[in-house]
Structures are given as structure tokens and as C-alpha cells.
Amino acid sequence: MNAPLIELEQINKTFMMGKEPILALRNISLTIQENEFISVIGPSGSGKSTLMNVLGLLDQPDSGVYRLDGVPVQSVPDDERAKLRNQKIGFVFQVFNLLPRADALRNVEMPLVYSASYDRSFSKTKIRELAEGALRRVSLLDRMSHKPNELSGGQRQRVAIARAIVNRPRILLADEPTGNLDSKTGSEILALFEELHHEGVTVIMVTHDPKIAARARRTISMADGLIAKDEYAHS
Amino acid sequence: MPIREVFVLAFEALIGNKLRAALTMLGMIIGVGAVVLLVSIGNGARNYVTSAFQGMGTNLIMVQPGRTEAKGGFSHPMGLAQRAITLGDVDALEKQSLNLEAVTGIMFGAGTIKYEGRSNDMSILGASEKIFDIFNMKISQGQPFNKEESDSGRRVVVLGYDIAKNLFGDENALGKSVRINESDHRVVGIFQKTGEKLGFNLDNIVIVPTKSTMRIFNDDKLFGIRAKAKSMSNLQEAVDELKAIMRQRHNGQEDITVVTQVSMLETLNNLLGMLTYVLGGIAMISMIVGGIGIMNIMLVSVTERTREIGIRRAVGARRRDVLTQFLAEAIVLSILGGMVGLGGSVGITYLIYFIVPAFDMRAPTWILLPAFLLSFGTGIIFGVWPARRAARIETIEALRYE
Numbered sequence: 001m002n003a004p005l006i007e008l009e010q011i012n013k014t015f016m017m018g019k020e021p022i023l024a025l026r027n028i029s030l031t032i033q034e035n036e037f038i039s040v041i042g043p044s045g046s047g048k049s050t051l052m053n054v055l056g057l058l059d060q061p062d063s064g065v066y067r068l069d070g071v072p073v074q075s076v077p078d079d080e081r082a083k084l085r086n087q088k089i090g091f092v093f094q095v096f097n098l099l100p101r102a103d104a105l106r107n108v109e110m111p112l113v114y115s116a117s118y119d120r121s122f123s124k125t126k127i128r129e130l131a132e133g134a135l136r137r138v139s140l141l142d143r144m145s146h147k148p149n150e151l152s153g154g155q156r157q158r159v160a161i162a163r164a165i166v167n168r169p170r171i172l173l174a175d176e177p178t179g180n181l182d183s184k185t186g187s188e189i190l191a192l193f194e195e196l197h198h199e200g201v202t203v204i205m206v207t208h209d210p211k212i213a214a215r216a217r218r219t220i221s222m223a224d225g226l227i228a229k230d231e232y233a234h235s
Numbered sequence: 236m237p238i239r240e241v242f243v244l245a246f247e248a249l250i251g252n253k254l255r256a257a258l259t260m261l262g263m264i265i266g267v268g269a270v271v272l273l274v275s276i277g278n279g280a281r282n283y284v285t286s287a288f289q290g291m292g293t294n295l296i297m298v299q300p301g302r303t304e305a306k307g308g309f310s311h312p313m314g315l316a317q318r319a320i321t322l323g324d325v326d327a328l329e330k331q332s333l334n335l336e337a338v339t340g341i342m343f344g345a346g347t348i349k350y351e352g353r354s355n356d357m358s359i360l361g362a363s364e365k366i367f368d369i370f371n372m373k374i375s376q377g378q379p380f381n382k383e384e385s386d387s388g389r390r391v392v393v394l395g396y397d398i399a400k401n402l403f404g405d406e407n408a409l410g411k412s413v414r415i416n417e418s419d420h421r422v423v424g425i426f427q428k429t430g431e432k433l434g435f436n437l438d439n440i441v442i443v444p445t446k447s448t449m450r451i452f453n454d455d456k457l458f459g460i461r462a463k464a465k466s467m468s469n470l471q472e473a474v475d476e477l478k479a480i481m482r483q484r485h486n487g488q489e490d491i492t493v494v495t496q497v498s499m500l501e502t503l504n505n506l507l508g509m510l511t512y513v514l515g516g517i518a519m520i521s522m523i524v525g526g527i528g529i530m531n532i533m534l535v536s537v538t539e540r541t542r543e544i545g546i547r548r549a550v551g552a553r554r555r556d557v558l559t560q561f562l563a564e565a566i567v568l569s570i571l572g573g574m575v576g577l578g579g580s581v582g583i584t585y586l587i588y589f590i591v592p593a594f595d596m597r598a599p600t601w602i603l604l605p606a607f608l609l610s611f612g613t614g615i616i617f618g619v620w621p622a623r624r625a626a627r628i629e630t631i632e633a634l635r636y637e
Contacts, residue, residue, distance in 0.1 A: 058549060058631045079553045086551020097546045097634070101251040113240050114551035163550065 003070035005170060005202055006032035006055065011064035011074075013050050013225075024050040025061065026225040032204070034170070037197040039213035040206045042222035048206050049175065051222065055204065056089055056173045057081040069170075086114050090164030090201075094176035096156045098148040098163075105144040108134050108162045115167055134162035138192065154185035161192060165201070172196060174205040178212060190215050236556050245563040248536075249571075256568060259532045262525030263572025263613065264579065267606055269518035271580035271598055277511025279584075279596025281504060288500050294336075294467055295369065295496040296474060298460035298481070302490055318485050319456035322445065325363075328462065331480050334473035336465045337365040340457040342448035348394075348441060349414040350402040357398055358440045359415065361448025362461070369463045372442075377409045377424035380444060384423075388446025392420040396428040397438035415441065416451050470495055522609060525572065526617035533565050533621035537628075544625055545633025558626035565618025566611060573610020577603070 013025040024047045032038065042048045053059035054066065057073065066074040073084060085091075098107045108131040116122035135141045138158040148156050157177060164172055174193065178186030190212065197203045205216060213219050214233070221229040249256040300320045325340040332338070342361030347354055363386075366372070367379040376399075380391045392413065399408050399422075408422045420443060429437040449455055464473035474493050481491050537544070544557055552560075581598040588597045 053631050056549070058634070079555075082548065082551050082553040082556075085549060091549050093634070097542065097549075099543055099546065101247060110547065111550035113236055114547075114553075114556060116240070117236050117553070117556065167551075 002034065003067075004031045005034045005036075005069060006030070007065070007067040007070075008054075009065040009067075011054060011061045011066065013047075013054065013059070013061050015050075023225045025054065028064070028225075028227060030220070030227065030230075032202065035197070035200050035202055037194070037203045037217045038205070038220060039216035039218070040204065040220045040222060041208065041210060041213040042228075043208065046222040047225040048222045050225075052173055052175055052204070052206050055171075056091060057085050082114075083118055086111055086118070087167060088170050090161075090167070090169040090172045092157070092160050092164050092172065092174040092177045094179040096148070096153075096160045096180070098156055098159055100148055103145045103147050104135060104140060104151070104159045104162075105131055107148070107159055108144075108166050111163060111167050130166055131162075134166040135159070137165065138162045152185075153181050154188060157181060157185075157189050158192070161189070161196075165196065170202055172201050172203045174203065176206055176208070178207070178209075186212070236552075236559065241559050241563045242567065244560055245567040248564050249567060252536075255532060259528055259568055260572030260575065262528035263522075263569050263610060264525075264576035266518070266522035266525035266613070267573040267576030267610055268580040268583075269521045270515055270609065271577055271602055271606055272583060273514035273518045274511055274602055275580070275584045275596045275598040277507060277514050278599050279594055281507040281511070282595050283593075284503050284507060285500060288496060288503075294464040294470060294473075296335075296460075296462040296464060296470070296477065297494045297499075298462070298477065299492045299494070300457075300459065300490065302492055318488075318490055320460060320491065321455065321457060324481060324484055325457070325460060327484055328460070328477060328480055332473070332476055334465055334469050334476050336463045337368050338460060338462040339363040339365040339369060340445050340460050341366070342445055342452060342454070343458040344448075344452050346416045346451065348398060348402065350411065353402050355398050355401045355439075357395065359448060359451065360440050360442045361445045361451075361458075362442055363445055365463075366442060366461065369461050373427040373429075374424045375427040377422070379442075380423050385444040385446070388444055388450070390418060390420040390447050391423045391444065393424040393426060393442045394422055395436075395438045395440045396426050397436070398441060399425045415443065418447075418451060420447070467497075470497060522613055526569070526613040529565050529568055529614065530617040530621060532568075533561060533618060534624065536564070537561060537621050537625040540625075541628060541633045541636040544628050545630055545636065548628075548630040549634060554626040557628075558622045561622035561625045562615070562618045565622065566614035569610045569614030569618070570607070573606060573613070576610075577606045 008028055008030040011025050011028040015022045015024055028051065040048045040051060050059065054061050061074055064074065065072055068084065068088065073081070076084070099110070102110075109127050112122055112127040112130055116127070132141060132144065135144050138161055140155060140158050140162065143151060143155060148159070151159065172193070177193075178189055181189060193203050193205065194215065207213050216233070218230070218232050220227055298320065300318070320340065322340055325338055328335060328338045339362045342359070344359050345356070346359045347356050360366070364380055364382050364384070367374070374393065375396070379393055380389065384391050392415065394408065402408070402413065403411070408425060411422050412419045413422060426438070431437070443451070445457070462473075462477065464470045474495060478489060478491070478493060482489050547557060584596050584598045588595055
């Protein structure tokens with residue numbers, strides 16, 4: 001068997017809230033295999049967002065080991081983490097986080113513009129083709145020159161997903177991706193995640209809604225910085 | 236990030252906020268405009284002075300009694316004279332010099348000229364007939380007095396334009412007798428209207444032969460010598476030769492000050508060049524103000540776009556990519572503003588030249604590169620701090636920023 005995609009060992013992360021230390025992650029150990037579909041559930045303050053930030057290389061743990069593709073990454077330099085985020089991880093946020101000034105195509109192209117720093121093969125033509133492909137994947141190719149404020153909430157989230165997958169990442173991290181959407185649109189977004197999962201992407205999704213969490217194969221429940229439950233759906 | 240993409244982003248950001256970009260650029264427009272305008276004015280003044288000097292006759296050598304230490308400066312008229320300059324010195328120069336084309340001793344003083352009850356205060360310049368050649372003076376009526384009249388010290392006079400006008404009006408002045416201080420002189424010629432040159436009204440002087448002037452002032456010491464070198468190229472030899480002859484006559488002492496057209500021009504040019512730099516320097520203050528305007532707006536922009544920074548960092552931008560992006564914006568702002576300011580101010584200098592052709596203050600072409608570099612530099616200097624702040628923002632905090 002291959003090395004697991006993600007391996008966390010004894011991860012700790014503490015925040016200072018005023019003078020009170022908050023133990024956001026306490027000795028978290030976790031293994032995630034390639035192509036899992038995981039939901040992380042828990043009340044606010046349970047540490048699930050911190051876990052996502054650590055997994056997404058947006059934040060560094062205080063202690064512990066994080067192996068991504070078998071390589072320890074818990075203390076790689078800032079530039080290296082930017083490169084790993086660019087090449088291996090796609091982010092989907094609750095509030096979409098699209099650039100208001102740029103149209104859908106420019107938004108989706110954004111990660112590739114930075115990929116060009118690492119890989120000279122990312123020409124303007126290639127960037128455009130990949131971005132159009134990602135927009136086609138989320139069925140929004142016809143809206144590529146619309147600005148975010150000209151799109152509906154569901155469409156905006158689909159643009160954000162296109163941006164997340166445009167560089168063919170191994171991991172898709174979604175933080176409350178349906179939190180700002182109505183249940184029908186939310187369901188469509190979840191269906192899209194399922195499709196991406198079937199195409200081989202590892203999807204990790206934070207939610208506080210058990211019904212949404214139930215769509216995943218594996219559900220990790222967090223409470224007080226600890227993993228309270230880690231169970232596989234019986235389907 | 237490819238450099239092209241950096242500038243595309245910068246332009247997109249500026250177009251996204253046109254009014255703000257325009258107002259920020261205004262500071263740079265005024266800054267660069269002020270620098271270019273003031274430098275052009277200084278440069279114009281220099282050109283003006285140069286052409287005025289050249290109009291007075293080139294190859295000019297001025298000799299004053301007494302020695303001043305300042306090399307190439309104006310001689311102090313009260314310089315400590317070891318020995319007066321006399322007509323004998325002038326004769327010696329005329330006879331011995333190989334490099335001088337024309338030499339005259341000059342007298343200078345104030346006086347009053349009268350004709351039939353009208354009178355006019357004026358300056359009297361005593362000189363030989365060579366003066367008309369040396370100073371390149373143009374006679375409009377009659378003729379200059381000749382060598383014979385000069386050598387024998389006849390009481391003849393050439394009138395400045397304004398004096399002739401005041402005393403005679405439309406009447407023919409030639410051959411008339413005018414009273415200069417206490418003696419009568421016959422008018423032989425009238426100068427062309429020349430106007431003021433270097434603060435000296437040439438229309439308000441009269442020229443009388445040196446020897447006659449000595450009688451008017453009852454003095455045999457010359458005010459100085461004016462000479463003309465045979466050519467611009469042997470000016471220095473002419474000066475050396477002149478000094479040698481004078482030294483020989485003055486017991487081996489160099490007790491005169493020699494100023495040439497060239498050295499005077501150099502002095503004035505240095506002075507005006509300095510003035511140009513000072514003016515430019517003052518204008519730099521407005522550049523700094525413009526730069527601070529850019530810095531201010533960039534800081535606001537960084538704060539406003541904190542979330543954008545977070546998003547970009549999340550999808551793979553390194554700190555240096557963020558730094559480059561904001562720095563490029565500041566540079567684009569300052570260069571655009573600078574170029575508009577440059578264009579505008581160059582336009583203004585041409586407009587002024589068009590209206591007042593006598594004062595050519597058209598912006599010199601060499602200003603283009605410094606103006607560009609100045610705007611570029613201002614963009615970098617005042618863009619670095621906001622850009623560094625942008626680059627230092629932590630990604631998760633930026634993503635949480637409301």
C-alpha cells in the first residue's frame with residue numbers, strides 16, 4: 001500500500017485569547033488516504049477550522065508532524081508552503097472569496113498565474129485553456145466573463161470550485177461550502193463534490209450540519225480540540 | 236509571477252478605482268510638472284543670458300586695474316590698484332600684441348547732456364573708435380567717430396537711441412552741438428535701438444573719444460581696457476600675451492584683473508546652473524508630497540484588499556508575489572502621473588515660448604530621462620513600505636479579515 005496522502009502525528013496548536021490559552025488542537029493524530037471523502041463536524045470552537053488551516057498549510061502547528069505525500073511539511077518555509085498550496089491543495093470557502101473586480105475567468109486563472117512562477121510551461125494560452133476547462137467542469141463556461149456580483153450564490157461557489165480544481169490538486173479543502181447557500185443549491189454543490197471525489201480527488205469538508213456531513217464516506221467529529229469520533233458510513 | 240501579469244494586475248487595480256487613481260496621480264503630475272517647469276525656466280534664463288552675451292560681441296577681453304583673487308569672476312571696480320592703467324598701456328598693447336584684433340582704453344562715468352534747454356542724465360563711455368567693433372555696436376544714423384577724431388581727442392559724440400529721442404525728438408541731431416557736463420560736443424552718430432542688456436540700458440549712454448572723456452572728468456587714469464581677440468580659439472593666448480605685456484610695463488607685477496567673455500559666461504552659467512538645481516530641488520518637495528500621496532493611497536488599498544491578499548496567498552502567491560503586485564501598482568501610478576505631468580509641463584513651456592519667443596524656456600530634451608527616473612524612483616521609494624506591509628500579512632488573518 002502507498003504512503004497515506006495525509007498523516008498527522010501528535011499535532012498541537014494553541015491560541016492566546018487575551019491571556020487565556022485556547023487549545024485548538026490537542027495531540028491530533030490522523031491518517032487520510034488518497035481519494036477519501038471526509039467531513040469534519042463539530043460545534044464552533046471545537047478546532048475543526050484550525051485543523052483545516054493546518055491541513056491546508058495556511059497555519060503551522062506548534063508541535064507534531066504533518067506528512068503530506070510522505071514528506072514532513074509542518075515546518076517548511078513560507079514560500080515552499082505557498083508552492084504546495086498552489087500545486088496540491090484547492091480551497092473552497094463559505095464566503096466564496098472571489099475577487100470582485102475580476103470576472104469568472106480571471107478568478108479561475110488566478111492560481112495558475114502563480115503556478116507560472118514554478119513552472120514555465122504555464123503559458124498564457126495554457127492558463128486560459130485550463131481555466132476554461134475548469135469552468136466547463138462546473139458548467140459555467142458561458143458565464144466566464146461575468147463578474148461575481150453578476151452571478152448567483154450557487155454560481156459563485158461553482159466558480160470558486162473551478163478555481164480550487166483548476167490546477168488539478170490532490171486535495172480539496174472546503175470550509176462550510178454550503179453555509180451561505182439555500183438547501184437546493186447546497187445540494188448541487190455537494191453533488192459536484194461527489195463527482196470530483198469519483199474523479200479521484202480527496203475531498204475534506206468542514207461543516208456543522210450533520211445532514212451534509214452524512215454525504216461523506218467518513219465523518220470526523222471534533223470537540224474541544226480532540227477527535228471525538230472517527231467513523232465510516234455503512235453504505 | 237510573470238512580469239507582464241504583474242503589470243496587467245496593476246492596471247486592473249487602477250482601472251477598478253479610476254477616480255482614486257486619478258487623484259493620486261495628480262500629486263505626481265504636479266510634482267513632476269513643477270520640476271520640469273522650474274528646470275526649464277532656469278535653463279531658459281541661461282540661454283537668454285548666453286545669447287545676450289554673445290550679442291555683445293564675442294572674443295571680448297576686459298581688463299580692470301587691481302587684482303582680485305576670484306578667478307574668472309567679475310573684477311571689483313575698487314580693486315586695489317598697484318598702478319593705474321594708462322593710455323600708454325593701451326598703445327603698448329596695440330603695438331606689441333599679435334593676438335588682439337582691437338584694443339581700447341575706456342573711461343566711464345555719469346553725466347548730464349543738454350541741448351536747447353532739454354537735459355538728460357546718462358552714462359558717459361569714453362573709448363576709441365575700436366569700441367564699435369569690439370562691442371559690435373550698430374549705428375543707425377551718421378557714423379562712428381574715426382581714428383583721427385579719437386586720437387586727437389575731438390569733442391565728438393555718438394548718442395544712445397533714447398538720448399537722441401529725448402533731446403531731439405524727430406529733429407535731425409547729426410552735426411548739432413550738445414553740452415556734456417561743461418563742454419560742447421558735436422553729434423556724429425546715433426545708435427540703433429538696442430534696449431537693455433544684462434540690466435544695462437545701452438540706449439541711455441553716449442560714447443565720446445577717450446581723450447575727450449579724460450578732459451570731461453579731469454582724470455588721466457583709465458577705467459579699464461576692452462579688447463577683442465582675433466578669434467575665439469586663441470582667446471587664452473591673447474589673455475596670456477596681454478598679461479605679459481602689462482606685467483612688463485608694470486614692473487613685473489600682475490596688478491590687473493582680466494575677465495573674458497568666456498570666463499564671465501562660465502561664471503554666469505555656473506550661477507544659473509546652480510539656480511536651476513535649486514529651483515529643481517525646491518520642486519522636488521512637491522514630488523515628495525506626491526510620493527506621500529501614493530504611499531497613503533497604497534496603504535489604504537492594502538488594508539481594503541487584505542482579503543484579496545489572503546485569497547492570493549491561499550492559492551499559491553508567495554510573499555514576494557504580493558510585494559511585487561503592490562509595488563507595481565505604486566510604480567504604475569507614479570509613472571503614469573509623472574508622464575502626464577511631463578507632457579503637460581513640456582506643453583506649457585512650448586506654449587510660453589510661442590507667446591514670448593524672446594524667452595526660450597522650452598524644456599530641454601535631456602529632462603525626459605530624469606523626469607521618468609524621478610517618477611519611477613518615487614514610485615519605488617513610496618511604494619515599498621505599503622507593499623512590504625501587504626506582504627507581511629498572515630494568510631489566515633487575511634482570510635478572516637472583514
